[in-house]
Every structure is written in C-alpha cells, then in structure tokens.
Amino acid sequence: RHQLANGLLAIKTGVDPKNVILVRNGDVVDLYKSKASIVGSVPCQYVYVDGSSVGEVSEEELEKRRQLSTDGYVSAFVPVDLKKCKVVGEVSVSASPLLQREVDLKRIQQIAADAVGAEMQGGEKSTKKLEQELKRSLSAYLGRNTQRKPIIIPAVSSVGSVR
Incomplete structure (x- = not known):
C-alpha cells in the first residue's frame, strides 16, 4: 500500500x-x-529485529509472544519436602494482568498445592515430574474457566523440612 x-x-x-x-x-x-x-x-525473507539482536527471533519465539499477548501467563512456585512427601510453606502464584482480572489467584494456589501434594502422596519424588503435573493441572483449570491457553511457568523446589 x-x-x-x-x-x-x-x-x-x-x-x-x-x-x-x-x-x-x-x-x-x-x-x-x-x-x-x-x-x-533475489530470494528474501523478513528479518525480525529484537532489542540488540537482528534476525535471531524464531517462529517459535514469535508464537510464544503472540500467545502471551492474547492468553497471558501464570507462574506457580511450590515448595516441597520430598522426604515427607508434602507441600511446605506457601505456594506463590503470579499472573499477567489479563488473567488477574479473570481468575482467583488463591484458587490457583490451592489447585497447585493439591496437584503437587497428590502426586507426592502417590510416590512421585522427581521435581521435574511434579512440575509437569502442576502445569497439566493449571492448564486444565485455566482452559475450563477462562477459555484461554496461557503460558504456564511451573516451579517445584525441594526445600527440606520446615521447623
């Protein structure tokens, strides 16, 4: 044009x-x-400029950015004691402003704690597998309740016993 x-x-x-x-x-x-x-x-293609880098932004990265802009993100940190197989301390949850208006963060904290706790009660001790279950549970809940597919950033960390 x-x-x-x-x-x-x-x-x-x-x-x-x-x-x-x-x-x-x-x-x-x-x-x-x-x-x-x-x-x-001559053959040519678009060159994406991102901050100080030129041409290093992949299609996958662009797709993640589109997803962030339309569906947002949720981050959940769950501290666990793997020896006692339980969640210890408070689950920390943050979300993009877009989702903060649509979901109850306290409910997401509870879902995160329940999902990780249930997996540990079932014998799971791998933080990687606990994070996978955390991501699956939050994705399912958010998909049902917001009709969105936010990027889920799960983190499960073994912190030992709380005294």
Missing part, C-alpha cells in the same frame, strides 16, 4: 507514469540512463 501511495504521489507531482515502477521485496531494480526497470529478483 505504501509503495502504491508513493507511486501515486510521484505522478501527482509531475513524474511521468511510465517512469513510476512498483517493486516488491526482493526485486532487482536497474537504474540506467535516468530510467528504472525491474530486471530480476
């Missing part, structure tokens, strides 16, 4: 329409004896 608008502007300012060319990304333009013509094209 911009190229078309620029071409129309050139014509309005007196440039002969036969001297106005519209090019696409990758077109090779030859300027010879005050004439411009498209003489070929």
Whole structure:
C-alpha cells in the first residue's frame, strides 16, 4: 500500500507514469540512463529485529509472544519436602494482568498445592515430574474457566523440612 501511495504521489507531482515502477521485496531494480526497470529478483525473507539482536527471533519465539499477548501467563512456585512427601510453606502464584482480572489467584494456589501434594502422596519424588503435573493441572483449570491457553511457568523446589 505504501509503495502504491508513493507511486501515486510521484505522478501527482509531475513524474511521468511510465517512469513510476512498483517493486516488491526482493526485486532487482536497474537504474540506467535516468530510467528504472525491474530486471530480476533475489530470494528474501523478513528479518525480525529484537532489542540488540537482528534476525535471531524464531517462529517459535514469535508464537510464544503472540500467545502471551492474547492468553497471558501464570507462574506457580511450590515448595516441597520430598522426604515427607508434602507441600511446605506457601505456594506463590503470579499472573499477567489479563488473567488477574479473570481468575482467583488463591484458587490457583490451592489447585497447585493439591496437584503437587497428590502426586507426592502417590510416590512421585522427581521435581521435574511434579512440575509437569502442576502445569497439566493449571492448564486444565485455566482452559475450563477462562477459555484461554496461557503460558504456564511451573516451579517445584525441594526445600527440606520446615521447623
């Protein structure tokens, strides 16, 4: 659209329409004896600029950013005592402002504690597997109650016994 608008502007300012060319990304333009013509094209693609890096943003990263912008995120930290197979201390939950308006964070804390606690009562002691269950439980709850698929950031940490 911009190229078309620029071409129309050139014509309005007196440039002969036969001297106005519209090019696409990758077109090779030859300027010879005050004439411009498209003489070929080269393969090209979009280059994404992200802060100080250029061209290093993957499609996967862009998809995560789109998901964050539309569905938000929830982060849950669950401290556990793996020897006693129980949640110790307070579960910490944070969410993007988008989700904070739609969900009860206290309810998410309870779901997180229950999910991890139940897995440990079933004999699970791997923090990685506990995090997977935490993510699954929160995703299911949030999907049912918000019709969103937020990015879930689970963290389960063995902190030993609380005295």
